[in-house]
Amino acid sequence: MSNPMKSPLSRRRFLKxxxxxxxxxxxxxxxxxxxxxxxxxxxxxxxxxxATSAPAxxxxxxxxxxxxxxxxxxxxxxxxxxxxxxxxxxxxxxVTYTSIGGGDADAKxxxxxxxxxxxxxxxxxxxxxxxxxxxxLFEDLSGFKKPLLDSLNAVPVKALTCLGKQxxxxxxxxxxxxxxxTELYQKxxxxxxxxxxxxxxxxxxxxxxxxxxxxxxxxxxxDGNSSFFTFLSIFNSTGALLLSEDQKKIMVDTPEGLQxxxxxxxGVVKDKWIDPxxxxxxxSIEQGKVFRGGKIGHYYAFPNHYxxxxxxxxxxxxxxxxxxxxxxxxxxxxxxxxxxxxxMNRFSKNKELAMAWLxxxxxxxxxxxxALKWGRAxxxxxxxxxxxxxxxxxxxxxxxxxxxxxxxxxGSPFYFDVGTAFNDHMNxxxxxxxxxxxxxxxxxxxxxxAIDAYWAKVK
Amino acid sequence: xxxxxxxxxxxTPTALVMLFVLAVPIGYAFVMSLNRxxxxxxxxxxxxxxxxxxxxxxxxxxxxxxxxTLFFAALNVLxxxxxxxxxxxxxxxxxxxxxxxxxxxxxxWAVAPVVSGVMWxxxxxxxxxxxxxxxxxxxxxxxxxVWFDDPTVALSIASIATAxxxxxxxxxxxxxxxxxxxxxxxxxxxxxxxxxxxxxxFVTFAHIRxxxxxxxxxxxxxxxxxxxxxxxxxxxxxxxxxxVLNYLTFVNAFERLSLGSATSLALLLALLIxxxxxxxxxxxxxxxxxx
Numbered sequence: 001m002s003n004p005m006k007s008p009l010s011r012r013r014f015l016k017x018x019x020x021x022x023x024x025x026x027x028x029x030x031x032x033x034x035x036x037x038x039x040x041x042x043x044x045x046x047x048x049x050x051a052t053s054a055p056a057x058x059x060x061x062x063x064x065x066x067x068x069x070x071x072x073x074x075x076x077x078x079x080x081x082x083x084x085x086x087x088x089x090x091x092x093x094x095v096t097y098t099s100i101g102g103g104d105a106d107a108k109x110x111x112x113x114x115x116x117x118x119x120x121x122x123x124x125x126x127x128x129x130x131x132x133x134x135x136x137l138f139e140d141l142s143g144f145k146k147p148l149l150d151s152l153n154a155v156p157v158k159a160l161t162c163l164g165k166q167x168x169x170x171x172x173x174x175x176x177x178x179x180x181x182t183e184l185y186q187k188x189x190x191x192x193x194x195x196x197x198x199x200x201x202x203x204x205x206x207x208x209x210x211x212x213x214x215x216x217x218x219x220x221x222x223d224g225n226s227s228f229f230t231f232l233s234i235f236n237s238t239g240a241l242l243l244s245e246d247q248k249k250i251m252v253d254t255p256e257g258l259q260x261x262x263x264x265x266x267g268v269v270k271d272k273w274i275d276p277x278x279x280x281x282x283x284s285i286e287q288g289k290v291f292r293g294g295k296i297g298h299y300y301a302f303p304n305h306y307x308x309x310x311x312x313x314x315x316x317x318x319x320x321x322x323x324x325x326x327x328x329x330x331x332x333x334x335x336x337x338x339x340x341x342x343x344m345n346r347f348s349k350n351k352e353l354a355m356a357w358l359x360x361x362x363x364x365x366x367x368x369x370x371a372l373k374w375g376r377a378x379x380x381x382x383x384x385x386x387x388x389x390x391x392x393x394x395x396x397x398x399x400x401x402x403x404x405x406x407x408x409x410x411g412s413p414f415y416f417d418v419g420t421a422f423n424d425h426m427n428x429x430x431x432x433x434x435x436x437x438x439x440x441x442x443x444x445x446x447x448x449x450a451i452d453a454y455w456a457k458v459k
Numbered sequence: 460x461x462x463x464x465x466x467x468x469x470x471t472p473t474a475l476v477m478l479f480v481l482a483v484p485i486g487y488a489f490v491m492s493l494n495r496x497x498x499x500x501x502x503x504x505x506x507x508x509x510x511x512x513x514x515x516x517x518x519x520x521x522x523x524x525x526x527x528t529l530f531f532a533a534l535n536v537l538x539x540x541x542x543x544x545x546x547x548x549x550x551x552x553x554x555x556x557x558x559x560x561x562x563x564x565x566x567x568w569a570v571a572p573v574v575s576g577v578m579w580x581x582x583x584x585x586x587x588x589x590x591x592x593x594x595x596x597x598x599x600x601x602x603x604x605v606w607f608d609d610p611t612v613a614l615s616i617a618s619i620a621t622a623x624x625x626x627x628x629x630x631x632x633x634x635x636x637x638x639x640x641x642x643x644x645x646x647x648x649x650x651x652x653x654x655x656x657x658x659x660x661f662v663t664f665a666h667i668r669x670x671x672x673x674x675x676x677x678x679x680x681x682x683x684x685x686x687x688x689x690x691x692x693x694x695x696x697x698x699x700x701x702x703v704l705n706y707l708t709f710v711n712a713f714e715r716l717s718l719g720s721a722t723s724l725a726l727l728l729a730l731l732i733x734x735x736x737x738x739x740x741x742x743x744x745x746x747x748x749x750x
Contacts, residue, residue, distance in 0.1 A: 107713040113498050114718065132716070136498055213602075223694050277585040279697055280607040290586060413499040416714040420699065427698040431608070458500050 063092030067353045069342075070120035072102035078374045087360050093353055105129075113137040118347030121354040125343040127159045128225075130167035131411035138167040139344040139351065145359065152362060152379045155403055156339035162411065163247065170341035171361040172370055173377040175407045176233055176326065177335070177398040179291065179305060180298035183320040184209055188297065195298070195324045199237070199263055202298075202327040206273035209297030215275035218296045219264075222282030224419025227426050229336050229409070230278075233300050235260040236406045237326065237334025243410045248455060250418065253444035259329055261429065261436035268430040279430060284338070292317060300326055302338055304375035306395040323395040325402045335407040341379070371396065377403075417450035485726075492723035498716035511723035520699065520707060521724065527610075528703040531618050532682035538622035539678045540671060543629035548663070550630065551637045561631075568627040576691025579620040583607065610700025613693050617701060621688050625681060629674045636670035637663060676739045683732050704728050 067087075071079055076099055084095045098120065100108055109129065112120065113136045123129075123138070130138060142165055149157060149166075156170035182192035188208040196202040206216025219233075220226035235242060240256035243249070251257065267274035275296060281287060288305045290296055292315040301323075308314050309321040325333040342361055344354045360366060367380040371389045377399035383389055384400050412418065421443050429439040460468075492511055494504040515521050550561055567575070582589045583606040594600045607613045644662050653661065664671070686705045689695060695702040695710070702710070705728060712721035 107709075110498060110713045110716050113502065113716070116502065132499055135500065136502060223696050276608065277603070277605050280585065280605055280693075282694060282696070293586070295586065416710070423696065424698040427696075454499075457495075457497055 060090070060092035062353050062356060065092075065350070065353050066094045066096060067122070067350060067357055068120045069095055069097045069122050069357065070108075071097065071099045071124040072105055073099040074102055075099060075124060078369065082369050082373060083361070083366055086365065087357065090360070091353070091356060093356075106132075109133050109137060112345070112347075116347050118345055118349055120345055121348040121350045122342045122357050123345055124340060125160065125168040126338065126340045127409040127411035128415045129411075130160045130341075130343060131162040131415060132413050133343075134162040134165060134167035135413070137343075137346060139346040139348075139354075141166040141169060141344065141358070144169060144355075148359060148362060151381060153381050153403055155407060156337065156341070156379050159337055159339045159409060159411070160341050160343075168341040168343040169358045169362060170339045170379045171366070172340055172374075172379050173399060173403055174302055174304070174339055175335045175337040175377070175399065175402055176300040177303055177395065177402050178298065178324045178326045179301040179309070179395075180322055180324075181291070181294065181296075181317055181320055182322055183317065184214065184294065184297040192322065195322070196327040197332065198327050199234070199329045203263075203267065203271070203273065206267065206297065207271060210273040214295050214297065216273035216297050217267075217299050218275040218278045218281070218287055218290055219300070220281045220284060220287050221278045221423070221426060221430070222280050224416060224421075224423040226282040226284075227423035228415075228419040230300075231260060231264075231422055231426065232409065233326070233334070233336035234263055234329060235334075236336065236408065237328030237332075238330040239334070239406060242408070243412065247412050248451060250444065250447045250451060252447065253440045256330070257440045257444075258436055261426075261440050263329060264426065265429055265436045265439075269432055276430070279427060300335070303377050303393075303395045303399050306393075307375035323398040325398055325405070328405070331405060333402060333405040335402050335405060337407040337409050339379075339409075412451075414450050414454040417454075418447045421446035421450065485729075488722045488726060491718055492726055494719045496718035498718065504719075507719065511719045512727065514720065515724055515727060520702065521704070523699065524702050524704045524707050527614060527701065528683060528685075528705075530611075531614055531621075531685060531703055532679055534615060534618040535621050535625070535682045535685075536675055536678045538619060539625045539629050540674055542622060542626050543633050543674060544667075544671070546626065546630035547633035547637055548659075550634050561634075564630065565627045567624050570624065572624065572687040573691050575620060575624050576688045579616065579623075579688075580692050583616055607693055608697055610697060613697065614701050617685070617688050617692050618682075620692065621682065621685060625678060629678070632674060633667055633670055636667040640666045672739055672742055676736045679735050679739060680732050683728060683735070704731075 069079070069084070080097045080099065084097055087093070088095055105124070106129070109123065109132075111117070112123075113133060125133075125138065134140075144166060149169075152170065153173045155175070156173050157166075160166065160168035160170050178195060180192075180195055185192040185205075188205075188211070190205055190208060196205045202217075209216040219230040221230055232242065235256060238256035238259060240251070240254065242251055242257075244251070264274070268276055268279075275290070277290075278287070281290075284302055284305075287299060288301060288308060291299050291301065291305070292309050294316050303323070306321060306323055310318055312318050326335050328334050342358055344351060344358065348354055362380055364380060364383065367378040367383040368386060368389060370376050371378045371383055371386070372392055375393065377396050378384065378389075384396055389396065410418075424446070425439045425442040428434060429436065434442075491504075493506065493508060495507040495511070496502075496504050546564065550557065550564075570578070581587065583591075585591065585603050585605045585607075588606075590606070591600070591603045595603070606616060640663060644666075645658060648658050648662050684705055685703055686709060689701055689703060689706045690709070693701040695706055704724065708721050708724045708728065711717050711724060715721075
C-alpha cells in the first residue's frame, strides 16, 4: 500500500497547524449555540447541474475538510496525479489518497467491512465489488442527482447497481472491443480493413492467422474471474440472459450456453486457433502483452490497450493496430465490461464531501481526462462527442458502437463461486475432457448449487 | 526465593506477552469459528456451535485440497531436506572460495516470498519464460510448453520454488550439525574399512539425524502454511488444481467473506500442523539412546 500524496508542509509545521486548528474548532464548538449545526454538517448546497455541466463544487465549500480516497494502484497516475489536485483546487478540501494492488483490494475491503472501518470515505469499485460489498460496505446512492446520472452511459450505471440499488458511480465505459494486427492480417491474406463481423468469420480469420508459431487469438481463462468474463464476452453476443434479474437462477445449460461453450471448444481443442496459454492467463494486461508482442492476430481488448499498442516503448506493433466492434455469435456484437467507478463507504463520517467527489468524477473536466490521459472510454455520454477526444482517441468510435450491444458482467455476492464453476469445467473441457454439453451441465449444476447455498443463508 | 520460583518470575513477562499475542488471537479465532459470519449478507455473528467444523469435513473443496496439500508438503520436504543435505555435504568439504559460496547460497533465502513466486512464474511463463527459451534453444521442444496447464506440474513447480527458497537455511543448519561431528570418528571408520557411503550413513547421518528431523518439521510447517507461492504463481489454478488448504482458508475469508468457515479451517490446519510436527519430533525422542 502506498500513500504517496506529499505535503509541502514539514511534519512539525503540519502538526502545529493541525493542533491549532483543532483547538480553534474545539473553542468555536464550545461557544456555538447548542442547536447550531456542526461545521461539517452543511456546506453550501451546490446548484443542480445541467446534464453535462460540471457539478457545483466551485465555491470551495469544503475548505479545511479532508477526504480520504482509496483506490487500486492502477489509478495512481490519473486519480492521484491529475484528478486530486483539481478536486482540491475546486473544493478547498485536502485529499489523502491511498492505493493498493487491484488484486488485493478485495481482501482489504473485507477487512474494512469486518471492522466497520470508515476511515476511507470513497472506495474504488467495479461491478463485482458493488455486488459483493453493496449490502455491507457501500452506501446506497440511489438518491444521486438524477440529471447527472442520466447524462452517463446507461450500461455502466446499471452495472454498478445490485438488486435495484446504486452502489457506485462509474467514471468510465470501459468495455471490451475488437482489436487486430493489420500486418498479421496482410500476411495471412486477409483484408486489414475488413475485420470479422460474426463468430464464424472470426473463426475463419483466426485459422488463417494461426501459423509461424502465432495463434489467431487468445482469451484469458486462468482463474474464475477471467473464465467467467471470457465466457460472458461471447455469451452476451447471443442476446440471452445468464442470470435471472433476482439473481436466483443461472442459465448456462441452454442452447445459447451450449453455443458459446462449443465455440470455445472448437477454437481450442478441435481447430486449435485459440492459444491454449490462455488457460493459465488471468489478466487482460498479460493478454495485451502477447498481442503487443505480435503473437496473436486479434483479440477482445479493453480500449486503453490501443494506446499501449501504439506506444513504442511497450509495443512491437505500433501503427499496425485497428479497432472495431466484437464479432458476435447470434447478434452482430456483444461484449464484457470492466467498468470502474467510486463508491461511498457507508461507515464514512464525511459523506457530503464523499458525494462531492463522486459528482466530481463524472464532471466533463474529469471525463475528458479519463478519455485523453487514461485512454479509457468515458462514462459521460457527451464526452464522446468532444472534438479533442474524437481526434485523439479513435478507438472510442468503436466503444460508442459497442455500447449499443449487451455487456452485462453479472456481478453478484456469489461471483467467486460461480466463476470457479466456470473455470473448473471450462478448463477440463478445453483440455479435451468431455463434451461442451457436459461442460454446460456441470457448470449449471455447480453454479446453481453455489447460488442456492448463498440464498439459503440469507434470512 | 528458590531457583524454580525465580525462573518462573523471569519468564512471566515473556509469558504474558505470548499470552497476549498468541492466546488472545487464537481464542478469538476459536470463538469466530463457532459462529456463522457471512459478511456478504450481514456483519452479525450467529452462533453455530461446531457446524462450521462439521461442514468442512464433508466439504468437497476441502477434501480435494487435502491430498494436494500433502503432495505439496511431501515434495517440498523431500526436495529441501535432500537438497540441503547434499549442499551441506559439499560445503563441509574444504575447497577454495568456500566462505564466499556459503554467503552466496544464502541469497534465495533473502528473497521475499512474493518476489520469489513472481520470479518463478516468469521463468516458467509460456511465451517469455527462460525455461521454454532454454529448452527451445537446446532443441528439446519445438513448441512452447504451457507449464501451469497441468495441476500436478503446477503444484510441483510451486513446491520446487518453495524448496529453492528454503534450501539455504536448511543447509546451513545441517552444515552446523555436520561440523560438530568429531573428525576422529571419520578416521576410525576409515581404519575399519568403511567406504564413503558407509561413512555418510553410519557417521554423518547418524549424528545429524535429529537435525534432519528438525528440518523436516520446519518444512512440514512451512508447506502446510503455503500461501504466498500459490497466490503469486498459480492463484489456485488451473481450475482448482493447486488450491491447498491454506489457500482455501484465504478464499473462504477474503473471496467468500465467510469468516466463521475460514477460521475453523485455519484452526483445523493448525491442529494438523501440531499433530504432524509432534509425530516427527516423537521420532527423534523415540530414537534417542537411553542414558
